[in-house]
Amino acid sequence: MRELTLDKLPRKVLADLDIETVFIASRCVIAAEQLQVFRKLHGRELSAATLARRIGLRWKHSASFFDCLVYLGLLKKTDNKYRNSPLAAKHFIAERSMEWTRLWSHECAQDYEALTALEEVLSTGRDWREILGKERKPDYELVQEDPVWARGFAFALYDIHQAEAELLARHLDLSGYRTLLDVGGGSGVMSIALARAHPHLRACVMDFEYVCAAAKDIIRREGLSRRVRTLAGDMNERIPSGFDVMLFWDIGRIDARVMKMAYDNLPRGGMIVRSCPRPSRSKVVSPSRFLHQYASVRPEGQSKASKLDGLKSAGFSKPRYRSIGQGYGVISGHKG
Numbered sequence: 001m002r003e004l005t006l007d008k009l010p011r012k013v014l015a016d017l018d019i020e021t022v023f024i025a026s027r028c029v030i031a032a033e034q035l036q037v038f039r040k041l042h043g044r045e046l047s048a049a050t051l052a053r054r055i056g057l058r059w060k061h062s063a064s065f066f067d068c069l070v071y072l073g074l075l076k077k078t079d080n081k082y083r084n085s086p087l088a089a090k091h092f093i094a095e096r097s098m099e100w101t102r103l104w105s106h107e108c109a110q111d112y113e114a115l116t117a118l119e120e121v122l123s124t125g126r127d128w129r130e131i132l133g134k135e136r137k138p139d140y141e142l143v144q145e146d147p148v149w150a151r152g153f154a155f156a157l158y159d160i161h162q163a164e165a166e167l168l169a170r171h172l173d174l175s176g177y178r179t180l181l182d183v184g185g186g187s188g189v190m191s192i193a194l195a196r197a198h199p200h201l202r203a204c205v206m207d208f209e210y211v212c213a214a215a216k217d218i219i220r221r222e223g224l225s226r227r228v229r230t231l232a233g234d235m236n237e238r239i240p241s242g243f244d245v246m247l248f249w250d251i252g253r254i255d256a257r258v259m260k261m262a263y264d265n266l267p268r269g270g271m272i273v274r275s276c277p278r279p280s281r282s283k284v285v286s287p288s289r290f291l292h293q294y295a296s297v298r299p300e301g302q303s304k305a306s307k308l309d310g311l312k313s314a315g316f317s318k319p320r321y322r323s324i325g326q327g328y329g330v331i332s333g334h335k336g
Contacts, residue, residue, distance in 0.1 A: 004029070004091050010073040027112060028068050033105035037069065038084055038092040045083040099155035110136060114295040121294070128295065138297040143211050150210035158187035158218055161250070164275075164328050165193035171324040172273065172332075174198045174245060181206060181243035183235050183262070184251035188215040191228050191247075204243065206231045241265035249275040252301050259314035268336040272316055276329040279304050307331050 006014060006022070017025060032038065035055050040046075046054070052062040066082050069075040074088040084093070092101070114136075117128040129136055143150040168190060174180070178200065182191040185205035195203050205215050205228065212230040219228045231240070235254075239246070239261040246262045248254060254274075262272055280286075285293070292298075302310070304321055308331060311319035316333030323329045 008087060008091070013071065013073055025068075025072055028065065029072070029074070030105050030108045030112070031065075032069055032074070033092065033101050034109060036101070037066075038074070038088045039098070039101070041075070041082060041084045042089070042093055045078075045081045047081050051082060097155060097159045099152045100159045102152055103156040111291055111295045115291075118294070136297050140208075144208050147210040147213070150208070151214040154187040154211050154214035155218065158189045161187070161189045163326065164250075165189045167324045167326060167328055168249075168330065169193040169197035171322075172330065174201055177245045177271065178202065179243045180204070180245040180247060181240065182247045182249070183239065184248065186211055186215065188219050188228060188230070190249050192219065192222050192224055194247075195224055195227050201227070203228045204231050205229070206233050206235065206240070208232065208234065239265050244270045245273065246270070247273045249273075252298055254302070254310070256310060256313060259310050263314040263316060263335055266335045270335045272311065272333050272335075274307055274311070274331045276304050276307055276321055276331045277301075278323055278327050278329045304329070304331070 006017070009017075035057070037051070037055065040051060040054050048063040048066050049059070051066065052059060066075060067077070070077045070082070074085055074092075075082050076085050096104075113132065113134070114128045117131040120126065120131050121128050124131075128134075137145075139153065143153055172194065174194060175198065180191065180194065180201060180203040182188065182203055182205045185191055185207055188203075188205040191203035191205050195201050205212065205219070207215065207230070209232040212232045216225075216230050219225055219230070233240070235251075235258055239258065243265075244267055246266060248262075259272075266272065280289075308319050308321065311331065311333040316335060319331055319333035321329055321331045
């Protein structure tokens with residue numbers, strides 16, 4: 001899933017986007033996604049009044065809002081009727097699902113709100129949620145509390161992780177293994193890709209109950225129900241045995257106790273695999289990294305060195321890191 005970067009916008013638009021207008025423009029795009037403007041226009045050409053009515057907007061500012069999207073090159077306007085531009089049709093319709101749209105736009109809106117308290121956070125040291133009186137729960141809490149949110153989250157993850165799932169399946173040799181436990185596997189996207197690449201492999205996706213319910217539907221849709229199953233559970237409480245590969249992919253910080261449970265429950269010769277994005281060589285913090293540190297409620301990830309040390313401490317022999325391309329990397333280790 002590719003992000004909409006500024007270079008994809010028309011050059012005449014880029015010439016007018018200073019620091020202030022970049023913020024305004026990006027906030028309008030996020031609003032358009034939350035309101036599903038591009039999906040309401042998919043395959044249609046509508047007047048401003050009709051489009052506003054279908055979205056459920058008041059007339060005030062609607063027409064100028066749609067015109068702003070025209071200016072950005074995301075909508076086309078002919079005879080006072082609007083339609084999606086090729087850029088919007090490609091990026092917001094063809095390249096992302098409804099679930100990805102909802103998750104991305106909702107999180108972006110929350111991030112922007114958090115940034116309104118930036119000066120006070122920097123000057124007082126207080127958390128932005130305390131200053132604004134807002135609650136923002138981490139994903140692992142929401143997926144346990146809300147089955148609807150958990151389902152949307154799982155389907156969004158399936159889309160988001162397609163590229164890295166294909167890379168992992170291409171570079172991870174599982175020819176000598178028969179069973180895989182995908183710990184915190186979410187949508188099952190990694191297990192599905194690995195099962196397709198290795199017809200002999202049987203996989204189990206372990207996650208919270210509501211996530212597993214969504215993953216089961218995805219697995220069924222992909223025609224792999226006989227070889228990929230789900231198991232509701234919390235990795236912090238139990239890691240089941242009976243698998244000769246354990247995969248931990250994109251699930252943030254993992255406690256040393258969990259790594260030790262994985263080691264104890266793998267057979268001799270069993271393998272552990274962890275995701276590890278290629279470390280940045282930059283010594284400065286990028287805006288996106290700053291935003292993650294400032295606004296995110298997801299647990300901070302671990303460095304490449306700490307992941308390697310964690311596997312060694314759990315007992316895994318000679319853990320190693322290797323890049324699999326496009327910024328992704330894998331750390332693997334063996335028992336015995």
